Amino acid sequence: xxxxxxxxxxxxxxxxxxxxxxxxxxxxxxxxxxxxxxxxxxxxxxxxxxxxxxxxxxxxxxxxxxxxxxxxxxxxxxxxxxxxxxxxxxxxxxxxxxxxxxxxxxxxxxxxxxxxxxxxxxxxxxxxxxxxxxxxxxxxxxxxxxxxxxxxxxxxxxxxxxxxxxxxxxxxxxxxxxxxxxxxxxxxxxxxxxxxxxxxxxxxxxxxxxxxxxxxxxxxxxxxxxxxxxxxxxxxxxxxxxxxxxxxxxxxxxxxxxxxxxxxxxxxxxxxxxxxxxxxxxxxxxxxxxxxxxxxxxx
Numbered sequence: 001x002x003x004x005x006x007x008x009x010x011x012x013x014x015x016x017x018x019x020x021x022x023x024x025x026x027x028x029x030x031x032x033x034x035x036x037x038x039x040x041x042x043x044x045x046x047x048x049x050x051x052x053x054x055x056x057x058x059x060x061x062x063x064x065x066x067x068x069x070x071x072x073x074x075x076x077x078x079x080x081x082x083x084x085x086x087x088x089x090x091x092x093x094x095x096x097x098x099x100x101x102x103x104x105x106x107x108x109x110x111x112x113x114x115x116x117x118x119x120x121x122x123x124x125x126x127x128x129x130x131x132x133x134x135x136x137x138x139x140x141x142x143x144x145x146x147x148x149x150x151x152x153x154x155x156x157x158x159x160x161x162x163x164x165x166x167x168x169x170x171x172x173x174x175x176x177x178x179x180x181x182x183x184x185x186x187x188x189x190x191x192x193x194x195x196x197x198x199x200x201x202x203x204x205x206x207x208x209x210x211x212x213x214x215x216x217x218x219x220x221x222x223x224x225x226x227x228x229x230x231x232x233x234x235x236x237x238x239x240x241x242x243x244x245x246x247x248x249x250x251x252x253x254x255x256x257x258x259x260x261x262x263x264x265x266x267x268x269x270x271x272x273x274x275x276x277x278x279x280x281x282x283x284x285x286x287x288x289x290x291x292x293x294x295x296x297x298x299x
Contacts, residue, residue: 040073054230060235061207078177113163123160148161172195179203
C-alpha cells in the first residue's frame with residue numbers, strides 16, 4: 001500500500017517532522033513502560049473466562065489454551081484496578097494515581113508446590129506481565145529466597161502459596177480473590193473459600209482434568225447443570241489455540257499438538273487434548289444419567 005503524504009515524514013517541514021518524531025518516541029517509550037500486561041489481547045474463546053457475574057469460575061481445559069495466562073491476567077487486573085487496554089482498561093501516567101472503584105484487597109494465587117510449579121510456571125508468567133512500576137516496593141521473599149508476596153501501588157497484595165502447605169495455615173485469612181492453577185485439595189479450597197465470604201471475593205479454577213477430580217464432581221458439573229447458582233463453568237480443548245484449526249487466533253502449530261498427543265495413552269490424550277476428565281479407573285461419562293440411559297428391569 002502506498003503511503004499518503006500524511007504518513008510520509010519527508011513530506012513534513014522540519015518543525016512538524018521533529019514534532020512527529022518526538023510523538024512516536026513518546027508512544028514507544030510508553031509502550032515499553034506499560035509492558036505486556038496493558039497490551040494483552042485475549043482470544044475470543046478466552047474472554048468469557050473473565051466473567052464477574054458469578055463468584056466461582058471453573059475452567060476445565062486441554063493443554064496449551066492459555067488458561068494460566070488468563071488466570072494471572074485476571075489476578076493482576078484485580079491488584080491493579082484496571083484491565084488491559086483491549087478489555088476496556090486504561091494505562092495511567094503512574095500506577096499509584098489510578099482511581100480504583102473498589103478498595104484494594106488481598107489476593108491469593110496457588111500452585112502445586114514451590115519446588116517446580118511456582119518457580120517454573122507461575123513466577124515466569126507473572127514476570128512476563130508485571131513491571132516494577134506497578135509495585136510500591138520489592139516483593140517479599142520466603143525462606144528459599146523466592147518472591148511470594150507482591151505489594152502493588154494500588155494498595156493490593158498478591159500472595160503466592162502452594163498445595164503442599166497445611167490447609168490450617170489458610171484458616172482465618174480474608175481474600176478478595178483466589179486463583180487455583182490446577183486443582184487444590186478439598187481442604188485447602190474450603191479454608192480459602194471461607195476467607196472470601198466476608199469480602200465477597202471471587203474464585204477461579206484453571207485445570208487440566210488429571211487429578212483431584214472432586215472439583216469436577218462437586219463444582220464444575222453441578223455448575224453446568226445449574227444446580228449450583230454461583231458457578232460459571234467453562235471448557236476448552238487444545239485446538240482452540242491451534243494456528244491451523246483456529247487460524248485467526250491460534251498460536252500453537254497443529255503438528256506440534258498432534259505429535260505431543262500421539263505419545264499419550266488414549267485416556268490421557270482425552271484429558272490433555274479435549275479436557276475430558278481422567279481418573280485412575282479411566283474416563284468418566286457424566287452425561288450418563290439413570291433416567292435417560294438405564295433400561296428398566298425387563299424381567
